[in-house]
Amino acid sequence: MIFVSVPFTLYPVPSKIVVMPEFIFDKWSDIYARRAVALRSSQIRDLFSVTSRPEIISFAGGQPYTKPVEATDIVSSTKEALDNDKETPLRYGGGEGQHGLRLHIIDFLKAENIKVHEDDVLVTVGAQQALDLVSKIFIDAGDIVLTESPSYVGALNAFLSFGAQIETVDLDNNGLKITALKEKLKKLKKKPKFLYTVPNYHNPAGVTLSNKRRHELIKLAKAEKLLIVEDNAYSMLGFENNVYPALKSLDENVIYLGTFSKIFFVPGARLGWVIAPKAILEKLSIAKQAADLCTGALSQSITEEYLHLRPWPKRAKQMSKIYEKKRDVMLKTLEKYFPKDARWARPKGGFYVWVKLPYFVDTTQMLAEAINEKVAYVPGNNFYPNEEGKNYMRLSYCLPELKEIDEGIKRLAKVVKSRIELYRSFKKYR
Numbered sequence: 417m418i419f420v421s422v423p424f425t426l427y428p429v430p431s432k433i434v435v436m437p438e439f440i441f442d443k444w445s446d447i448y449a450r451r452a453v454a455l456r457s458s459q460i461r462d463l464f465s466v467t468s469r470p471e472i473i474s475f476a477g478g479q480p481y482t483k484p485v486e487a488t489d490i491v492s493s494t495k496e497a498l499d500n501d502k503e504t505p506l507r508y509g510g511g512e513g514q515h516g517l518r519l520h521i522i523d524f525l526k527a528e529n530i531k532v533h534e535d536d537v538l539v540t541v542g543a544q545q546a547l548d549l550v551s552k553i554f555i556d557a558g559d560i561v562l563t564e565s566p567s568y569v570g571a572l573n574a575f576l577s578f579g580a581q582i583e584t585v586d587l588d589n590n591g592l593k594i595t596a597l598k599e600k601l602k603k604l605k606k607k608p609k610f611l612y613t614v615p616n617y618h619n620p621a622g623v624t625l626s627n628k629r630r631h632e633l634i635k636l637a638k639a640e641k642l643l644i645v646e647d648n649a650y651s652m653l654g655f656e657n658n659v660y661p662a663l664k665s666l667d668e669n670v671i672y673l674g675t676f677s678k679i680f681f682v683p684g685a686r687l688g689w690v691i692a693p694k695a696i697l698e699k700l701s702i703a704k705q706a707a708d709l710c711t712g713a714l715s716q717s718i719t720e721e722y723l724h725l726r727p728w729p730k731r732a733k734q735m736s737k738i739y740e741k742k743r744d745v746m747l748k749t750l751e752k753y754f755p756k757d758a759r760w761a762r763p764k765g766g767f768y769v770w771v772k773l774p775y776f777v778d779t780t781q782m783l784a785e786a787i788n789e790k791v792a793y794v795p796g797n798n799f800y801p802n803e804e805g806k807n808y809m810r811l812s813y814c815l816p817e818l819k820e821i822d823e824g825i826k827r828l829a830k831v832v833k834s835r836i837e838l839y840r841s842f843k844k845y846r
């Protein structure tokens with residue numbers, strides 16, 4: 417029997433699953449800040465204990481495939497870091513990050529055609545902390561933030577936790593629709609604080625912003641004095657030879673977020689970075705001091721040594737090849753097993769396939785059935801600030817082995833087909 421703690425919306429409950437509604441009596445509820453009331457939990461995190469059970473094939477998290485990272489490499493990187501200088505990794509470090517690690521970041525950014533000095537780089541606790549810090553310095557309750565529709569759930573939760581009013585702009589297979597953005601900007605009564613975008617290998621939609629639209633976006637942003645926050649978490653994880661210029665390489669005013677989580681190293685290191693115009697970086701750096709004093713020095717030293725041992729260009733190539741194979745298997749098996757009325761786009765890189773089901777399939781309700789069949793995904797509604805996306809689901813191919821992808825999609829197809837048949841037979845006999 418599986419116990420899952422999920423919101424009420426998961427009813428009706430299938431027989432083998434026990435759903436425990438999240439009812440916690442909270443005697444402090446009248447003293448919380450309004451900010452705390454706005455906090456929204458990520459269903460991906462809520463489901464973590466279920467999806468990480470060995471019998472479940474999980475397409476839920478954005479967990480990178482860490483098998484190719486050898487334990488012996490971590491051990492020798494740690495030894496190297498401590499042999500070089502035992503004291504620095506064990507102490508508090510400077511708030512902006514360690515010299516050696518920032519040099520790796522600069523080297524990577526050069527490949528993205530972004531030329532920065534070490535002082536322009538702020539090392540953060542993952543790109544997620546950068547999202548929190550950006551929110552902290554820009555968002556007052558009621559401020560407008562523009563995001564793609566759908567958008568990365570961790571970003572939405574960060575913006576919402578500071579009381580942002582999120583206004584969304586549609587995507588298509590070429591990424592953010594610039595015409596829709598223009599219309600949105602015309603309609604808004606108040607100027608948005610910034611636009612948050614994931615141009616490369618989008619989470620969750622899997623799409624990539626075309627070259628043409630990148631230039632159009634920068635032109636529009638300049639004309640409208642709109643600040644862009646570019647989240648490039650999946651950079652270098654492309655499966656084709658196309659080169660997409662980073663928005664930051666087209667306009668120095670862009671705030672750029674990067675991470676070591678997805679390809680360069682592992683999310684266990686919890687390291688990311690932000691590049692921003694000097695004045696903004698100064699504010700972010702002060703906000704960061706209040707949050708954590710500094711990013712963990714030990715983790716930075718180990719990552720720096722690991723990247724000497726396994727330079728990022730080779731690692732990025734190796735990981736892209738692995739993920740491309742996984743994507744291919746997922747697309748092939750979706751084609752083979754899924755009902756004809758399901759739709760998805762072919763990701764050019766990254767981790768995700770975004771699947772659209774017929775309008776009457778509620779993927780949040782369906783999740784309990786999927787877990788009974790020992791397969792998991794993230795319901796689409798999580799990637800919207802409102803009630804949209806109920807008939808979508810995000811499938812991550814990054815973590816499962818090739819065989820598991822095939823088996824998991826087979827199991828999921830059974831669940832989806834039974835939902836569709838149930839609805840159709842119900843309509844017929846009504």
Ligand SMILES: Cc1ncc(COP(=O)(O)O)c(C=O)c1O
Pocket residue numbers: 478541542543544545568570614619647649674675676677683687688
């Ligand atoms: C688009 C995007 N941005 C940021 C993050 C957070 O990454 P990090 O591990 O660096 O905090 C993720 C993680 O899934 C992501 O998908």
